[in-house]
Amino acid sequence: MSTDPQDRPGRTELHHLHELHERAAELDAADEIAWTRDRFVPMGAGESAVRAYLDGNSLGRPLRATQRRINDLIESAWGTRLIRSWDEEWMELPLTLGDRIGAVVLGAAPGQTFIGDSTTVMLYKLLRAAVAGALTSDPRRTSIVLDTENFPTDRYVAEGIAAETGSRLVWIEPDPSTGVIPEQVAAVVTEQTSVVLLSHVAYKSAWVADLAAITEIAHDVGALVLSDTCHSGGVLREDVDATGIDIAVGCSYKFLNGGPGAPAYGYVAARHHDRLRQPIQGWMGHAEPFVMGPGYRPSPGMRRFISGTPPILGMVGIADTVDLIEEAGLDRIRAKSTALTRFVITAVDTHLARHGVRVVSPREDARRGAHVTIAHPDSRSICAQLWSRDIIPDFREPDGIRLGLAPLSTSFAEVAIALTEIDDLLRRRR
Ligand SMILES: *Cc1c(COP(=O)(O)O)cnc(C)c1O
Numbered sequence: 001m002s003t004d005p006q007d008r009p010g011r012t013e014l015h016h017l018h019e020l021h022e023r024a025a026e027l028d029a030a031d032e033i034a035w036t037r038d039r040f041v042p043m044g045a046g047e048s049a050v051r052a053y054l055d056g057n058s059l060g061r062p063l064r065a066t067q068r069r070i071n072d073l074i075e076s077a078w079g080t081r082l083i084r085s086w087d088e089e090w091m092e093l094p095l096t097l098g099d100r101i102g103a104v105v106l107g108a109a110p111g112q113t114f115i116g117d118s119t120t121v122m123l124y125k126l127l128r129a130a131v132a133g134a135l136t137s138d139p140r141r142t143s144i145v146l147d148t149e150n151f152p153t154d155r156y157v158a159e160g161i162a163a164e165t166g167s168r169l170v171w172i173e174p175d176p177s178t179g180v181i182p183e184q185v186a187a188v189v190t191e192q193t194s195v196v197l198l199s200h201v202a203y204k205s206a207w208v209a210d211l212a213a214i215t216e217i218a219h220d221v222g223a224l225v226l227s228d229t230c231h232s233g234g235v236l237r238e239d240v241d242a243t244g245i246d247i248a249v250g251c252s253y254k255f256l257n258g259g260p261g262a263p264a265y266g267y268v269a270a271r272h273h274d275r276l277r278q279p280i281q282g283w284m285g286h287a288e289p290f291v292m293g294p295g296y297r298p299s300p301g302m303r304r305f306i307s308g309t310p311p312i313l314g315m316v317g318i319a320d321t322v323d324l325i326e327e328a329g330l331d332r333i334r335a336k337s338t339a340l341t342r343f344v345i346t347a348v349d350t351h352l353a354r355h356g357v358r359v360v361s362p363r364e365d366a367r368r369g370a371h372v373t374i375a376h377p378d379s380r381s382i383c384a385q386l387w388s389r390d391i392i393p394d395f396r397e398p399d400g401i402r403l404g405l406a407p408l409s410t411s412f413a414e415v416a417i418a419l420t421e422i423d424d425l426l427r428r429r430r
Contacts, residue, residue: 024416052414056406060257065320107239119264134194141194179207193223201231201369258318282307340405355426
């Protein structure tokens with residue numbers, strides 16, 4: 001029998017993966033914002049504890065501060081202040097919390113951001129308002145530009161609005177492992193375009209769209225830009241005011257950890273407030289909601305985009321993560337996020353490529369958001385097996401495993417655990 005370790009099956013892999021865990025420990029020790037991990041509610045204990053949570057971009061983990069805040073809400077603002085809390089804080093909360101998100105997450109001056117309904121409903125309201133606004137100023141603006149790789153809700157909502165307004169959908173077909181590039185937008189926008197709808201970070205590939213260049217191209221033909229920031233809000237600098245984006249929508253239960261079903265935030269640049277009318281004209285968006293008069297008259301400013309009683313319970317959890325993002329600093333958060341995704345890519349190239357695993361996210365750091373999708377023909381069953389081992393990534397059609405890395409809560413050690421398990425599962429299949 002040979003004594004050369006190189007001859008023994010599996011030996012080299014084990015050696016390399018040992019290195020992976022060592023490298024993860026080094027990176028965790030050097031992590032400037034490692035302290036933020038202790039702010040989260042632990043992921044269970046003992047046998048049933050989650051070993052690696054790589055889905056913080058689908059449902060962020062709760063902060064301990066949020067646990068206290070929800071308890072306080074029940075005991076105090078709701079339990080004892082009761083209906084008086086509407087006057088004392090809740091009526092203004094969609095706008096005050098919106099301003100906090102505007103300042104910390106979006107780079108928006110006050111008075112342009114609010115919390116509303118679910119992301120889907122928010123997208124509907126603001127896209128519908130933008131399309132109607134464009135059609136009112138020029139009835140020839142009958143096309144909406146979007147891309148085939150955008151999240152389903154974005155595509156479906158646009159389909160419905162096109163049917164309602166007699167608009168035409170103009171599809172960009174991006175490379176699925178990257179995303180929409182400015183040249184593709186330039187090739188399709190015309191003076192007939194009402195709105196260009198796209199995601200800042202693509203939900204599958206993690207491609208970061210060049211919003212500054214795309215906005216300039218759209219504005220050159222008089223079209224508006226609506227940016228979906230679901231996968232970028234809280235991990236990337238948005239700079240909506242600086243880039244001149246017209247409208248943005250984003251999810252608050254992903255990187256903002258607002259909790260399941262937490263309502264979305266919406267941004268509308270101040271220059272559009274008087275021009276845009278949203279389609280769900282409820283009493284809370286009225287100029288004088290408590291007069292309860294005969295006809296609808298939209299409130300000045302952002303309040304006009306509110307429809308009815310806002311979901312306060314779903315909203316309170318967002319504030320603590322916004323505070324934490326401010327405390328940690330978006331630049332440090334982005335630096336850690338880039339280090340996490342780069343760690344995955346290097347590990348896949350070094351250890352998993354030999355099993356046929358491919359990286360289908362951008363390799364250029366600046367063009368990659370906070371997740372990495374890897375592809376393998378057995379991804380569906382690998383994901384199921386990982387879940388049964390308390391390692392939680394996401395399966396994405398047709399053959400992707402999406403590793404979502406939330407920089408405030410994910411450790412490099414967790415990533416190493418997940419990659420080692422994937423290697424282990426694939427080695428057993430050979
Ligand atoms: C997560 C996500 C949504 C979710 O919409 P909901 O109405 O909250 O279910 C919408 N768009 C994008 C791009 C997303 O990533």
